[in-house]
Amino acid sequence: MMVTGLSGAGKSSILRVLEDLGFESIDNPPLSVLEEVVREGGTMPIAAGVDARTRGFDSEGLLGLLQRLRESAGIAPQLLYVTAEAPVLLRRFSETRRRHPLAPGGSLGSRVADGIAREEALLGGLRDAADLVIDTTDLPLPDLRRLVERRFRVLDGHGMAVSVMSFAYPRGLPREADLVLDVRFLRNPHYDPLLRPHTGHNAAVAAYIKADAEFGPFWQRMTALLDPLLPRYAAEGKKYLTVALGCTGGKHRSVLLAELLSAHLTAQGWRVDLSHRELDAAGRHAAAANAPSTGQDAPTGAQAPSTYPGREAPPCTA
Template identity: 40%
Template sequence: MTESEGTTSTVLFVTGMSGAGRTSVANVLEDDGWYVADNVPVSVIAQVIDGVRTSEVGAQKIAMVVRASDAEFAADLARLRGKLVAGGADTLLLFVDASDDVLIRRFEHVRRRHPLQGTGTLSDGIEAERRMLAAVKAESDTVIDTSALSSTRLRSMVAKAFPSAAGPGLTISVQSFGFKYGLPMDCDLVADVRFLPNPYWVPELREHNGRDADVRDYVLGQPDASEFADRYVGLVDLIGRGYLREGKSYVTIGIGCTGGKHRSVAMTEELTRRLSAETDSDGGPRYSVEATHRDLGRE
C-alpha cells in the first residue's frame, strides 16, 4: 500500500460476533464520512484499500467490516495489519460483542441461522465463533458490548471512539422557499420571515433578490431582523446538541417568505454565514453549513 505525500490513511477493521451489531457500527461510520466496505475477504482488503485511496473517492478514513471465515482468520488479519502499517497506514481494530443469551434472542427474532451453526444448534455456532475470534478480541483496540445498548447509545460510543471523517458533527442545510409554492417536504425546522417588510413593494428592489446587496441590506436592516438571526442561531445550537445526542447528524432548516425571492433568501444567507462562524471548544467549525434557494428564479 502506498501513501500520498503528506497523507496518512486510517484503516479501521470492524469485526466481532455475528448478531452483535457490526452492520449498525458500519452504518454509523458511513454516516460520519468514513468509506465503508462490508464483507470483503481478508485476502483482497489491501488491494481494495489501495483502490479506494487512489480513486476519485480518495478516502483517508476507511472502515472494513470483516467476518471470521475459518480458523486462520486471526493470523490472516494480524498479517494484514502488519502489512498496512509497514505501508504507512494507521490501523485500528474494533470488536463488537454481546452476551450469548442476547445473541440467541437476536437470531431467533430474525429467524436466521448462525453462519457457523452447520448441523448443530444456534448455541453451537456461537460457541464456535467465540473460539475462532478469541485471539482477535484479545488484540482489539476497542471492544464494544452491545448487549444492553440502545441504537442511540451505540452511535454515541462509536462516534466518540472514532471521530468523524466529515468534519463537524452536524451538517446543516439552510433552504429558502416561498410559502405560495408550498412547504418543503424535507425540513426539520421551518421559520417564517414574513414579519419583515417585503422588498417586493419597493420598486427599485422588486426585480432584485436576497443575494443582491441592496435587498440584503434592506432586509437585514429592518427592526428585529438581527435579533431574529441571533435568537435563531441560539435555537439551532440548542436543538443541534440534542440532535447529535440522539444520533441525527443532518438537519434541514427552511426559511420562508411569500415568494422565496427576497426576505427568505437574504435571511438564509445571513443564517448560513452566522452558523458557519460558530466554533466548538477546540476552536474548529461547529457545523458544516450550506445554503440553497428552492424558489429563487420562479416567476
C-alpha cells in the first residue's frame, strides 16, 4: 500500500492507523529503496508514505514503480491518495505553525498557499491513478481512523471491498461515495408521530416504507443496476466501492435501504462494510453527553456539539 497526497491532508495519521492494523509502516523512503523493500517481501503487508518530501520524488516515477510491481508475480500494490480543500489545508498549517515542505519565502499565509499549489502540480495524475481517494476536508481524526479501519479490515483476501452507507442530504454528500442513490421519494415515517422516534431498524418503520407502492419497483431496478455493475468494477481492478443511499434525515428510509442492500450484496458473496453516517454520529454524541462528569462546570453559554461529523473534533493533520 502506497499512501500519497497533499501535505496536511492526513497521510501520517493514515499510516499510523495502518500500522495499528498490522501493516509495516515506512514514511518517505526513496523510491529505489522502496522497490527493493517491496520485492524482498516479508510477513507483514507494507504501507509506505510517498510524497513531495521523498528524495527524488516525481509522480511519473511513482506511477512507473507501481506498474513494474504490478507486472511482478505475487505483488499487488495499491495507491491511496489523501487530499483536502486548499482553504482547509491553509487553516491547518496556520493553526499548527508548521512549514509546508514546498513553501517559498514570504509571509506565512502566502508561503503555505504557494506550497499547496506547487504540491498539487507536482503530484500530477496520482489522484486519477489512485485505487482509493480519501478527502479529509470535513473529516476529523476519529472519523478518519474509523474510515481507514473499515476499508482495510475487510481486505483480508482478494477482490473488491464494498461499503454501503446511509446519510442525510442536508448534511452533505459523503465525499467517499462512488454511487449515490436518492430515496427521498419514498414515504417518510418522520410524519407519523408513532414512527418518528424510531429508525429504519424498526420493524414498524420498515413495514411503513415497504408499503409505498414505489418501493418494490425501485428495489428491483436498483438491484438490477448494481448486480451486473459490481462484477464489472471488480473485473476492471477497482479495489473499493462505496454505495451511499440518502434521505432527508438519514434515519429512516436510507437506513432501511442500506440494511437491505448490504444483506443482498453479502448474500451474493461480496465483502460488505455497512455504516449509517447520521446514526453513528448521533450515537457518538449521545455517548459523549452521558460520559461521567469531570467535576468542571461547562462555560456559560456553551453550545451542544453539532451533529455534523466534520465538526465534532479538530481536523486531522499529516
